[in-house]
Amino acid sequence: MKKYFSIKGRLLTPLVFAFALVGMLFEGHVRQLERELSDEYERIEREFFRASKMLTILDYSLNNYIKVRQSLILSHTAKIVNGVCHMRPKLEIDAGDSPNAHLRALEYIIVGDKSLCDKNSSLYHEVGFRIALAPVISLLHDLDDYLIGVHYVDPSGYIISSPDTLSVNATTDVLEQIQSPSWDVYQDLGENQPIKVRGPTILQELQSTENLISLMLPVYSDHQFEGVISLNIMLDKLLNANQRFVGKLHFIDTQRESLPTNAFQPHSLQDEGISFHHAMYYDMHWGNELYQFVSLKRKTLILITVMYVLVVMSFLFMNTRHAKSYYEGLAVRDPLTGLRNRRGFQAFIEHSPHQSYVAIAMFDIDNFKAINDHFGHDIGDDVIRYTGDQIRCHIRATDTVARYGGEEFVLYLTAERKSYLKKTLIRVKGALCDESGTVVEGGFTISGGVEIVACSELHDIDDILKSADEKLYIAKKSGKNQLIF
Structure with a gap:
């Protein structure tokens, strides 16, 4: 009769089924996480594709439309700060209902050697060919939250950036660097090469403190290299837009580091127009995932617990009834033959x-x-x-x-x-x-x-x-x- 009256068996049998059910729910939670990660990877790739289209638009504009000469004196203010010329759009607006109030949206800066502030210098006139590009750059950097800035780097020694805070701290050393043909940014920027991806990194030359990814497209005119259009993406905002994830998405350059052994569902980025050598992965912490699973499935887990308690109570009741019947049978039955006594x-x-x-x-x-x-x-x-x-x-x-x-x-x-x-x-x-x-x-x-x-x-x-x-x-x-x- 031991097999009928084992309390351990009555408790463990439904417990095993309860754990199996919870395990199936948790497996479904992980499968759902995998599906959401796949969707997130697709979203990020779409954002990169959008960014590459912005660069292509800027490049097309530079080579076909934005090649005009205009008076910088009339439209911009110039100021030398620490040996560097800062040029900003001149906005003289007194009334809020001025017909030019929309110009408040212009937020860019042109940074160059201090000769840029001299209207008779060659650099001043060189910038005149590109100045119409600045308002377009100012427009594009506000299109998405994850875009921290857009800038045009010219080997002549100047930068057009939006927002103006992006290059405001550029030094003379930075301006010398962008004039050097050996600068690492200029490497692998052939005329027919896809968009170059730089980072994740902190751009020291722009005094940035954010971990960025830069998409870079060279500007060529008559097969001559004229500069680089760069679009900076803030990784934290791009990768962590989905608040459902407990862990973090990571973005790495596979040429500089390899995927960690605990990388969950890694994904290599691919795009014909972008020279990716990067991968994304999810930083899985099983304890945190389990905590979130319990939070999301709280009602279901409570129901399973209640069902377990009810089943155990039913088993114990049946066990008591069976034991009572068994011992009553012993009192009226002969153990050798099973007949009545x-x-x-x-x-x-x-x-x-x-x-x-x-x-x-x-x-x-x-x-x-x-x-x-x-x-x-x-x-x-x-x-x-x-x-x-x-x-x-x-x-x-x-x-x-x-x-x-x-x-x-x-x-x-x-x-x-x-x-x-x-x-x-x-x-x-x-x-x-x-x-x-x-x-x-x-x-x-x-x-x-x-x-x-x-x-x-x-x-x-x-x-x-x-x-x-x-x-x-x-x-x-x-x-x-x-x-x-």
């Missing part, structure tokens, strides 16, 4: 409906002690079990048989006629004796005493049993192997 027999008679007549018979195995002595107690037990099984098989389900002790059995049969009861008991006795050779060599016989009474007389079962037992004694003394009615 004396208490079970009396309870059966008290609670069973009776027909017109009832037969109470006492059967006893003849010479049982000799069987035990000659064949052993194991065979003796087999004989007792055989006798009980044969009697039970040859009577109706409404009748019963009980082991009264040792090799003695008591039978209860009920019917409408006495003759039926007699015939049945004789048939049962005959079947027992005829087939007894299958359980013990030589077989054995049965003696019995039978008392048949009317149903109305079944008020003192002890007297009836005593009478049947006396008849059994007579059957034993008068030769055995017989039934006395």
Whole structure:
């Protein structure tokens, strides 16, 4: 009975199913994370594609439309700061309803050598060819939150930047650097090369403090290199736009570093028009993901817990009921044969409906002690079990048989006629004796005493049993192997 009443089994079995269900939910959470990461990677690639289109528009404008000469004196202010000329759009607007109020949106700066502030210098006139590009740059840098700035770098020694804060801290060393053909920015910027990607890095030459990615497109005129259009993307805003993620997306240059071993769902960026050698990956922290999983699935997990408690309580209730039934059975059943014992027999008679007549018979195995002595107690037990099984098989389900002790059995049969009861008991006795050779060599016989009474007389079962037992004694003394009615 241990397997039925093991408390550990009752608790662990539903717990295993509960954990399996939670595991399936968490696996679904991870699969959902993978799908969302794939969508996020696609979004980032689309943003890079948009940025590359901006660069292409600027390049097309430089080579086809924005090549005009105009007076910088009339439209810009110039000021030398720390040996560097800062030139900004001149906005003289007094009233808020001025027809030129929209010019407030212009936010760019032109930074160059201090000669730029001299209207007679060659640099001043050189900038005049590109100055119309500045308002367009100012427009593009505001199109997306992740765009921190757009600038045009000219090897002549000046920079057009938007917003104006992007290059305001440029020094004379920076201006000398952009005039050097060996500057690393100019490398791999062939006329027919795709857009160059620089970073992630902090652009020291522009005194930037943000970790940036720069998309760079060279400007060529008549196959001559004239400068670089650069679009700076702030990685934190681009990568972490999706607030659903607990961990962070990382963007690395695979030429400078390799993917970490714990990189989750890495993705290499690809675009025909952009020279990518970069990859993205998700920084997975399982503890944080588990915490978010619990937060998102809180109601479902509570439901699983409640179901687990209810199932355990049901199992314990069933266990108690089964245990009660089992131990009650022990009190009314014989452990060797599984038949009723004396208490079970009396309870059966008290609670069973009776027909017109009832037969109470006492059967006893003849010479049982000799069987035990000659064949052993194991065979003796087999004989007792055989006798009980044969009697039970040859009577109706409404009748019963009980082991009264040792090799003695008591039978209860009920019917409408006495003759039926007699015939049945004789048939049962005959079947027992005829087939007894299958359980013990030589077989054995049965003696019995039978008392048949009317149903109305079944008020003192002890007297009836005593009478049947006396008849059994007579059957034993008068030769055995017989039934006395």
